[in-house]
Amino acid sequence: MWDVSFIPLRPGSLSGPVTERSDAARNRERLLGAARELIDECGADGLTMDRLAERAGVGKGTVFRRFGSRAGLMMTLLSDAEAEFQARFMFGPPPLGPGAPGLERLIAFGSARIAYVLEYGELARAADESAYNRFDVPAAVLWHRHIELLLREEGMDADPRLMAMALSATLDPERLLHAVRVHGIEPERLAESWRELVTRVVRGA
Amino acid sequence: MWDVSFIPLRPGSLSGPVTERSDAARNRERLLGAARELIDECGADGLTMDRLAERAGVGKGTVFRRFGSRAGLMMTLLSDAEAEFQARFMFGPPPLGPGAPGLERLIAFGSARIAYVLEYGELARAADESAYNRFDVPAAVLWHRHIELLLREEGMDADPRLMAMALSATLDPERLLHAVRVHGIEPERLAESWRELVTRVVRGA
């Protein structure tokens, strides 16, 4: 269902039948194209499922069969950027990727995440609007685990899982966007504050 | 509009005309009663504005004129508990209220807030479902300022406002409820983790 995961799923890799009917594939491409157009024109919040269906020239049912929900559509639209981000912090060069000390990687992770949210913020927020299990989406679980891993690496003695949860909360797209857009806080100050936060949390260990 | 604030507003104290028409007052009471009934019967998520209007025997427009939105209704329903909570951490006995060191008050604040969320969780979540300005509601601003104040009192040298924002994020009702209800984490562990977190943040100053 969710096209955002550790490594992006191509149709047929895991879910469902190995082949996709040609009309289905054609409609998926049409829908993704139309969605990008609409977001360019009206912003992510201006994209409604009805307008998307109309623009793509398909029925509304088709939209939902393809993406499951509005949030699912947004996740699909994010999946490329998301996969790239994941690759950077898991396999890329230090300090974000492996090779640097845990604390430095944590600091870099926060900065990168803040930049990511500021770039894809509207989409990320729309993708999070799912009622429940917003925190159990594969990508969110992966960030959480990553933070937890780095905390353990730094010898965190308090419950690393809950500490990672607390730190994750700080990077919530909705909060970050709100701080920047409503309160006019500069992104660099957010990154700086994150640095202070994780440094204290780790040092206190 | 919002009935949740520092000290609860009684009709006529600030907003609008000093007196409320008798039919308006009668309908407000009817609506609040019906809302509590419905929540008892169906849970907060089972309360819809249509059913509420029907149960209270008023038109739907009346519901929205009175409370502005579903979230506004939920806030009104929470306002008593909220006012009591506010009174406790601002004027009550230590360690939650004034008289204890900042760090102890911070720790107590987290515990109290966690208990509060677990008790009124559904309502709190429903009250937060407002699209925007969820973080600028008077009650949220007050918690934020309170945390910021305590951080300053402890000599926080990094930006106290942003640190308070980060700590607030940790206490978000949706996250706390999710941790408890979905992942089965015991509330005591949440409080313990909060204690670790704020201790490190303050000590690192």
Add this chain to the structure above:
DNA sequence: GATCTAAACGGACTACGGTCCGGATAATAT
């Protein structure tokens, strides 16, 4: 008590996300 007016009322209406199912069609077997 009659009059007046600002406030409140009610419910039809819109926009939206999401569901459902009878009909169409692409792939496959014959």
Add this chain to the structure above:
DNA sequence: ATATTATCCGGACCGTAGTCCGTTTAGATC
């Protein structure tokens, strides 16, 4: 080519939050 079938398609339909505006009424004035 034809038949079969699993999959897909479309758009009518539903429940919900929120808006609008013509009508009613409480309460003040005379």
